Amino acid sequence: MRSFSRAIIIICSFSLLILSPIADIAWGLTETAQKIYKRHSDSVYQIQIIDISSDEKSVIGSGFRISKNGLFATNYHVISDVVDTPERYRIEFHKDNEKKGELSILALDVAHDLALLKGESSSDPVLTLGSSNRLKGDRVYPMGNPYDLGMTIIEGTFNGRVGIGSYQQILLSAPLNPGMSGGPAFSSSGKVIGINVSVGGNDLSYLVPVEYLKKLVKEGIKKQKSQEWRKIIQDQILERQAHSIRAIVKADLSLEKFSSLRVPDSLLPSGIKCWGSSEPENLKENQYYSFGRKWCQSEGDIYLSSGLFTGSYGYSFVWMESESLNALEFYKKYANKFSKSKFYPYATEKEVTEFRCENNFVKLANRDWKAAYCVRQYKKYPKLHDVVVSLAVLGEPKRGHVIRTGLAGIDENLTKLFLKKLLGGIQWID
Amino acid sequence: MDRLIIELLPAHGHGVERRYVFDKGSATIGRSYANDIILDDPFVSPTHLSVSRNGTGLYVKDLASENGTQINGETTLRDQGARIASGEEICIGKTKLKFVLPEHPVEPARRLGSLVVLRQFLDRSSVAIGLSLLAAALTAWLVYVAGPGEKFWDSETLSAIVGYLAIAGFYAGIVGLICYVKLHRAYFKRHLAVFNIGMLVSFVYSSGEPFLMFWISSGGILAVAKYFPTLVFMTAMFWASARLTKDLVKWADLAKLTSIALLFILLSAWGSQDFRFEFSGNPSYPANLAPYLEPMSEPEPFTDFLEKSGPKLYKTIEKTAAR
Secondary structure, three states, X not given: OOHHHHHHHHHXXXXXXXXXXXXXXXXXXOHHHHHHHHHHHHHEEEEEEEEOOOOEEEEEEEEEEOOOOOEEEEOHHHHHHHHHOOOOEEEEEEEOOEEEEEXXXXXXXXXXXXXXXXXXXXXXXXXXXXXXXXXXXXXXXXXXXXXXXXXEEOOEEEEEEEEEOOEEEEEEEOOOOOOOOOOEEEOOOOOEEEEEEEEEEOOEEEEEEHHHHHHHHHHHHHHOOOOOHHHHHHHHHHHHHHHHHHHHHHOOOOEEEEOOEEEEOOOOOOOEEEEEEEEOOEHHHOEOOEEXXXXXXXXXXXXXXXXXXXXXXXXXXXXXXXXXXXXXXXXXXXXXXXXXXXXXXXXXXXXXXXXXXXXXXXXXOOEEEEEEEEEEEEOOOOOOEEEEEEEEEOXXXXXXXXXXXXXXXXXXXXXXXXXXXXXXXXXXXX | OXXXXXXXXXXXXXXXXXXXXXXXOEEEEEOOOOOOEEOOOOOOOOOOEEEEEEOOEEEEEEOOOOOOEEEOOOEEEOOOEXXXXXXXXXXXOOEEEEEEOOOOOOOOOOOOOHHHHHHHHHOOHHHHHHHHHHHHHHHHXXXXXXXXXXXXXXXXXXXXXXXXXXXXXXHHHHHHHHHHHHHOOOOHHHHHHHHHHHHHHHHHHHHHHHXXXXXXXXXXXXXXXXXXXXXXXXXXXXXXXXXXXXXXXXXXXXXXXXXXXHHHHHHHHHOOOOOOOOOOOOOOOOOOOOOOOOOOOOOEEHHHHHHHHHHHHHHHXXXXXXX
């Protein structure tokens, strides 16, 4: 498995709030937290996905009531199994280890990881949706049921937003834990400002701003009457991808020197982070060529199903050079590097087709390259594809450059826009 | 002088199993001890057949045998006679015979050629061992070059040598076993030499392979191009092994040899990346790069490549997904 897919798996285990290091809840609870818990914990529930044949819970998360007529909010990733195989699962909401009722899906927002559920109308208390317009340092109080241990409240700090345009998340300094997914995060005045969604590290968590939930309530229910979830999901993902790619195309291209090339830095600093490393030739440590690489990757994958994260994209540049190897030996290593692509998510046969590739010699930045362009399709979402492109420059016996890029959950047009922006600006300097 | 030669042919294959020479013009054949040629074949009658010279040809007469007498695999005689030419094949029961007259033409002598000299050379133990060591050393060197370590003599090079010698022994052993069953002699050293020479040639070929594959951009053609030379090498090795042990190897035999080579290659390809029967999830494309080589014609701009291959790719994907 490529390092990219490994990274995805790591992100996956963190972000789902299903598996993550147990952080000691050392935040001393203030009076405000006590007040909020007292006043609002009655509106927060544990959401259980029940495996129908065994009648046992297979996934747990949190959720909260937002209207008297039975509207509940949670994360899409909590209920995704029900969307995928509705005949195998049902949704229940629980309070104090007691089943309170069943829920059905009313509307989804995969791109923001939100779901609206519908239960029976009741006079039970509901939560008020506020605004996520806060200052850095404001107190935030997330609530949820971590590890099925019971309802808890924690206290954290609002630390701004990350992400591109209308696909942002709130950065929260607080230790969210698995099971709290879908729970509300309150302001000190007791209004919901966001929905717990994922963990990024120790005391570093993310919230979905409440505005996207409001929008889903206002527009989503009407728009998604058809309940054709797969079609709705794929359109939402493409819409989000189009949003990021449009932003990338619009952004100024800043090139920087990379060996014999001038290559783009981050195509969009707010959404793509770049890293670099290099290694000198060192025969004693069996390093028979020197190389340098730079790789850039998008942030914020989209959870599609328990086996698949999508929506990511990235690119890398590698140069390699050798003094100790002869041209033939060097080219064996160079070809080996070229043959291994990156930047595609791990996916099983159930989710995607095999990759198909086209290859040819191409001209780029006034040099000859060997290029490969590979595509696979999502079986359940036929408009979505994973794309991988690799290029290796020709012409120098003991020096090489490889460019690799990939996009997940994308269509042909967006791919073209992205590739033209990324590769169109590359220059060869000598 | 009347002279008649009767050849007893083997049930399968070429050559003569036994040859009887009579200084008289006729002979009788059967299971009975009163015959000139006494056969053990249970399908042959006690007094089965008589043969006598008749001018420039021969006259055979079936002596009311149980199963008859077949001439050239066609006409069957039962209690009747027929004229045949010298050298025609007669079959009685399960036994094949050939009746030949002294004036039957023979091929002129072949030169005591290089093949014999080669055989004698290959039969020396020192040659077989020397070639094996040379090829094993080359294998070790190739392994070392592929991922050179600090020391030449590490576990990888050592296992490469042992592995090579094991495969060489396996080849010579299997082919030798077949020869022993058919010819009662194994010719182990010759097969070992053939294998080593074949591997040495293929090493030379493999170092030039990236150059040959450089221009191929179709995955299918590449897979063929990768395995076809192996097929040729293997068939050539089997051919050489057979040719060096048995003079007469016909073109028809080559088909058999090829099919054996094909079987080996299928087995080796089964586990490789090129012929996958299960889902892999990783893209694979021809990644052959070679120094000093350039595209044959001016390549298209990258954007053209995108525009052209995109629709093609999405269409084929659509088709496979539909399946």
